Amino acid sequence: MKKFMDDNFLLENEVSKKLYHEYAKDMPIFDYHCHLNPQEIAENKKFENLTQLWLYGDHYKWRAMRSNGIDEKYITGDASDYEKFYKFVETIEYCFGNPLYHWSHLELKRYFGIEEVINRKNAEIIWKKANECLKQDEFSTKNLIKNSNVVAVCTTDDPVDSLEYHLAISNDKEFEVKVLPTFRPDKAMQVENTDEYLAWLDKLSEVTGLTINSFETLVTGLKARVKFFVENGCLVTDLSMEEPFFKMATPEELETLFSKVLKREKLTSDEVEAYKTALFVELGKEYKKYDLGMQLHMGAQRNNNTRMFEKLGRDIGMDSIGDYSYAYKLSKLLNELEREEKLPKTILYCLNPKDNEVLGTMIGNFQGKDIPGKMQFGSGWWFLDQKNGMLNQMTTLANLGLLRRFVGMLTDSRSFISYTRHEYFRRIMCNLVGTWVENGEVPYDEEILKPMIQEICYLNAKNYFKLEV
Numbered sequence: 001m002k003k004f005m006d007d008n009f010l011l012e013n014e015v016s017k018k019l020y021h022e023y024a025k026d027m028p029i030f031d032y033h034c035h036l037n038p039q040e041i042a043e044n045k046k047f048e049n050l051t052q053l054w055l056y057g058d059h060y061k062w063r064a065m066r067s068n069g070i071d072e073k074y075i076t077g078d079a080s081d082y083e084k085f086y087k088f089v090e091t092i093e094y095c096f097g098n099p100l101y102h103w104s105h106l107e108l109k110r111y112f113g114i115e116e117v118i119n120r121k122n123a124e125i126i127w128k129k130a131n132e133c134l135k136q137d138e139f140s141t142k143n144l145i146k147n148s149n150v151v152a153v154c155t156t157d158d159p160v161d162s163l164e165y166h167l168a169i170s171n172d173k174e175f176e177v178k179v180l181p182t183f184r185p186d187k188a189m190q191v192e193n194t195d196e197y198l199a200w201l202d203k204l205s206e207v208t209g210l211t212i213n214s215f216e217t218l219v220t221g222l223k224a225r226v227k228f229f230v231e232n233g234c235l236v237t238d239l240s241m242e243e244p245f246f247k248m249a250t251p252e253e254l255e256t257l258f259s260k261v262l263k264r265e266k267l268t269s270d271e272v273e274a275y276k277t278a279l280f281v282e283l284g285k286e287y288k289k290y291d292l293g294m295q296l297h298m299g300a301q302r303n304n305n306t307r308m309f310e311k312l313g314r315d316i317g318m319d320s321i322g323d324y325s326y327a328y329k330l331s332k333l334l335n336e337l338e339r340e341e342k343l344p345k346t347i348l349y350c351l352n353p354k355d356n357e358v359l360g361t362m363i364g365n366f367q368g369k370d371i372p373g374k375m376q377f378g379s380g381w382w383f384l385d386q387k388n389g390m391l392n393q394m395t396t397l398a399n400l401g402l403l404r405r406f407v408g409m410l411t412d413s414r415s416f417i418s419y420t421r422h423e424y425f426r427r428i429m430c431n432l433v434g435t436w437v438e439n440g441e442v443p444y445d446e447e448i449l450k451p452m453i454q455e456i457c458y459l460n461a462k463n464y465f466k467l468e469v
Contacts, residue, residue, distance in 0.1 A: 004117070005105055010387075010427040015444065016434025023450050024426040027457040029419055030467055031153040032236055033182070033295060033410040038155050038165035040416075041179055042172075044140045050130040051081035053139075054107070055088055057414045059317035064100055065091045066317070076312055082127065089123045099386040099424075106420035111144070141416050142175050148419040151469045152178035154236050159185050159225040160203040163232045170233070178469065183229045183237040183292070185283060188222060191275050194264050215251075215258040219282045226286045235465040236293040237283075242300050244326040246333050249274035277333065284337045287344040293465050294344045297381060299324060299351035321351050321383055327358045331365065338366050345371050345464065347407065349378035353392055360400035373405030373464065381412065385421070390428050404452045407461040426457055 002008075011017045047053040055061055062075050065088060073079045074087040095101040108114040112130045116122040133139055138147065145153065157163065161181070169179045187200045205212045208221040226234075247270055249257070257275050260267060267275065287294050301322035303309045308318050330348075337343035343366055348359045356377075363375035377397045380389035397403050409425035411418040430453060436442045437449070451459075462469070 005102070005109070009102075010424075011431050011434070013431075013434055013438045015437045016431040019434050019449060019453050020427055020430040023453040024430050024457050025423075026149070027426075027454055027459075028469075029148060029150045029422050030458055030461045030465075031150060031411050031419070031422075032293075032407075032461055032465060033156070033238065033412055034153055034418075035156050035412065035414045036153060036179075036416065037414070038157075038169065038179060038181075041141050041145070042165040042168040044142045046137075046140045047134050049081050049085075049134065050127060051085045053134065053417065054104075054415070055084055057315075059315060059319075060100060061088055061091075062317040064088075064095060064098065067091075068094055076316065085127060086120070086123050089118055089126070090120055092118045093120065102424060103418075103420060106423060107417045110420050110423070111139075111417050142172075142177070144416045145177050146175070148417075150177055150419060152180060152467055154180045154182045156184050156238060157181040157229075158187060159183060159222060159229075160187075160200070160207050162207070163229070166232055178233065178467070180233040180235055181229050182295075183226055183234055184239065185222065185237075185279070186240050188218075189239070189276050189279060191261060191267065192272050194261065194266070197261065198264075213262070215254040215278070218258065219279070222279075222283060223286050226283070226290065226292075230290045230292070234292065235467065236295060237287055238295040238297065239280075240300065241296050241298045242302065242322060243324045244298060244329040244333060245273040245276045245280075246329040246336075247273040247277050248336075249278060254278050277336075280333060281336055284344060285340075285342040288337070288342045291466065292344055294346045295349065295378065296346065297349045297351070297378075298326065298330075299355065300382070323352060326355075327362065330362060334362075334366055343368075345374045345376075347376040347378045349381040351382055351384065353384060353389065356392055356396040357400065360396045363401060371464075373402065373407070373460065376405075376407055376464075377401065379406075379409050379425070385412065387428055390425060391432060394429060394432060404455060405460060406456050407464050408456045408458070422457075429453070429456060 008017055011020055065075050068091040070087045070091060074084050092101060092104060104118055108118070108126065108130070112133050114126055114129050116126055118126065137143060163181050166179055166181050169175065191197050201212050201218070204221050208224050210217055210221050212218050212221055253274065257267060257271050284294065299322050300319055302319045303314060304320055305318040308316060334343060334346070348363060350356065350359050359377045363377050366375050368374045377393065380386065380393045383389070384393065394403060394406070397406060409422050411421050413421070433449065433453065437444050
């Protein structure tokens with residue numbers, strides 16, 4: 001019987017152990033997609049206790065606690081931080097097989113040196129040890145990032161964001177980690193939410209100095225914001241695309257649609273698709289102009305619980321995997337940009353594992369000679385960010401494309417100690433390749449294996465996004 005989560009955790013053979021410990025373990029981290037709060041980084045925030053660092057805003061943990069019958073008081077409610085921590089510890093005892101069990105232990109081990117198994121009898125010990133550590137300056141946000149061997153992170157930012165905190169971070173000459181903005185125009189696309197959309201257009205008018213009174217001026221304003229983001233270090237964009245859309249419209253038709261929006265007239269589903277398609281194409285061309293990477297996160301079914309949404313809002317753990325059919329429209333959307341050679345380098349993520357092969361083959365349609373691995377099948381995302389999900393994604397990519405060109409892992413997290421997910425991924429990836437070697441499916445050639453492992457861990461992403469460090 002193996003020891004619980006020892007140095008060779010998830011590494012099942014000697015080749016896998018060598019690949020991880022000698023080639024993967026110490027590679028830098030480029031976390032090119034996360035949801036960290038740049039203000040908390042700029043202000044070098046320190047956390048008062050483990051709950052604030054570990055549980056606040058973590059909807060993965062919240063979902064598990066609800067599944068364990070924990071009252072909302074101890075999740076997002078007014079219970080004390082220790083009570084919330086204790087209820088999470090109680091829940092962890094039921095999490096065998098859930099990635100939270102591994103992630104939580106890795107976080108305590110790597111950041112706090114806590115080796116105790118997480119359970120109720122150890123709860124007070126863990127609480128006291130962690131909170132003593134949090135008093136130290138090494139546990140401020142900047143130091144947590146720096147000490148995780150991170151060289152750069154890309155936050156997720158609305159086009160109307162001032163990026164003031166990114167500027168403040170870049171002006172801190174003692175903090176060498178790059179914190180770069182990501183252009184995420186979700187709110188520019190959400191034309192079906194009329195009141196929210198019009199309020200957002202007012203903000204866009206304010207930050208651009210333009211009167212946004214037509215579809216043409218909307219596009220002009222968004223292009224100005226892309227340029228502003230690029231001037232402030234942006235390398236990548238993102239879009240939450242629950243279900244791909246595709247419907248072409250003429251410029252005149254688009255202006256008619258925009259007029260309807262201003263009049264608060266409800267658009268039909270076809271009109272919404274036409275509006276979003278036009279914006280997507282215009283923005284895609286702009287991304288290509290600046291050589292930005294375009295991420296498309298597809299397949300989420302959001303805000304399923306109306307009662308909880310009305311009580312607590314978005315991003316509270318009430319989202320799930322959607323069951324969409326989008327190969328046709330996604331192909332048409334990408335092809336519309338490719339026809340004019342305006343398709344930017346693109347990463348496609350799916351939330352439903354049934355779509356792995358769809359994306360694994362879709363990327364092959366639009367690869368380009370100018371950029372090796374221009375089209376990427378993104379890492380296991382959200383509910384697929386676990387052992388089976390990662391293995392399925394990498395195996396599908398290897399079967400249908402080029403695993404060695406893969407840009408690798410990201411945290412997609414709001415937590416400052418989620419970098420252990422990179423370790424988790426690296427162990428799983430090294431074990432996959434090591435098993436192929438052990439089984440005689442690929443040769444044991446360190447001149448190939450070493451660069452392959454290091455490229456997937458870090459170098460591919462660095463080169464793909466042209467990160468300068």
